[in-house]
Amino acid sequence: MAAPLAPRGRGTASNPFNRYAPTRSEAFDDGWFQEVPPSRATEVRLETAKSIITRNQSPDLPFDCSVNPYRGCEHGCIYCYARPSHAYWDMSPGLDFETRLIAKSNATALLEQQLSKPGYVCAPINLGSNTDPYQPIEREHRLTRQTLEVLLRYRHPVTIVTKGSLVLRDLDLLVQLAEQNLVAVMISLTTLDDELKRTLEPRAAAPSARLRAIRVLRENRVPVGVLCSPMIPMINDMELETLLEAARDAGARNASYMLLRLPREVGPLFEEWLQAHYPRRAAHVMSIIRQCRGGEIYDSRFGHRFKGEGPFAELLAQRFAVAIRKLGLNRRGGYELDCSRFCPPGGQMSLL
Template identity: 85%
Template sequence: MTSTLPPRGRGTASNPYNRFAPTRSVAEDDGWFQEVPLSRATEVRIETAKSIITRNQSPDLPFDRSINPYRGCEHGCIYCYARPSHAYWDMSPGLDFETKLIAKTNAAALLEQQLSKPGYVCAPINLGSNTDPYQPIEREHKLTRHTLEVLLRYRHPVTIVTKGSLVLRDLDLLSELAKQRLVAVMISLTTLDDELKRIMEPRAAAPAARLRAIRVLREAGVPVGVLCSPMIPLINDSELEQLLAEAKKAGAQSAAYMFLRLPREVAPLFEEWLSAHFPERAEHVLSLVRQSRGGELYDSRFGTRMSGEGLFADLLAQRFKLALKRLGLNRREGFNLDCSRFCPPGGQMALL
């Protein structure tokens, strides 16, 4: 790994080896080094997917199925728990994850096929469980929009998690889904500090833009909540109450949070990021993470992986609970989606 700052607009400067690769390359100085501005363009590869609905049995998640139209995420969030998945596509969880993206261009057509199968049982589908459905390349590819069009046509319930203000482009579809109790949106809000956002989530929407998205969605009748995730000790945890208060002011009805998760390659990438941007507190941050993860930087156990454990994690949970109650951010109106409306085009809805 390098210890340099990342290229402008990227979350990391490193590209750690793919853990499944049979060989590894090591950079050596041959004396011909020239100092040139760092840059890394985004590449988008096209994939014809074989399936589009991913199933899970995790007790930590409020849904059992999800759709991710893209692999990799241009937002470049340094803490992203999805980074290790890029190794499965023979790419690095580092810089490759945010610059070498894969678009499942047949996502909508494949979804339509799967929803039309006679044995399909309807339950809410989540968009954004692994990578953001409204990352910048969605402007051109519109895979999320096409997916929503299918879900609306089939009257299928959907939940969305995003930190992209591009979600407002699809307000026409979302408001129509909301009229039929078929959609709920969670906006991820991690900081109100533009500079921290710039280095932590370089290509995600600005905090003000996310708050505006909450406000506009709510005014259009779409159920909206706020997700303060991840909470990072000594980096953004002090903002928790203010984040919730600003989200409430913008119109959020509910809230949730998650403690920092550092699986596999994410841990060394995050350590490098800390050393580059917060060298004076890096060790203290990591110490608090270990105290909340049984002495390690990551704990994958169900039940604790989202919230952590120990004194610091317990204090964070208490702070969240008190703020939730004080602000009234525990309203669930509109979040119980209606599966009874599901009806493939040409089909007949149940009478009872």
């Protein structure tokens, strides 16, 4: 059976049962075929969260604390490593992940509570570690902006990772944070090919819009870098040097990259996408991925999961190192933010 076409503006046509579902069903081709799949509207459910700051001990990440105002992501990136997390809410990592979203309505109130606790130790908080803080529904819900307002009021450092041009809406806050060395932004740039972006990241900002975001942030003295992620063998890895050069020309001051990750349900969804859009290349792409992951399609080990191993992964790392040195992007990544300014409203800052 041919790989199904995704609904317009979505990353996948599939909605596989999550791994915790008690029952499962199997699709059957009865001979009827719909050339253009119907669109599927985005649903947003409000949630009263119990906590908002998530902590990690991963040596692969440059931060220990993160805040994610939303569950699920409307950008619909087919490769998104966060898709499996939707199973925890009894929803599919497939189409549900990009259409049935959850907004944490009390995110800012919870954040203020946690930051005001007497024993709280300040460390940079990352926005965008799981789902994009500037996905389209942020226009209406404004949870990311409200979070930045709280962090600015508390003089708390923050890092942002996004592929959404909506980040420029909050330029006024970002400039104030930057003046106190409290913010750094990384713009995720995957391809400069609009057609590839349309199927790979259907509702994310266009490549030109992301480059404009880098340019505007740099012009306003907001520290900004580029994250070339994910690098997908035989799909966009040939663009690595071009992406880095375009980001440098736009004003990025540092760069990073990640190799494609396919945890749990993401693997089958990505293979289905390959069959739909690159059927002649699919087997070769998956073969290289397995070479980079010790014969499997995913390797979750710290120190390996972001970069991979083997000839292809090593060559990609060498290409990246040469390119950032040549382009002057090999500076450290903007995470040396000032934690000494942290002070809850009404509190007294340290004299030292």
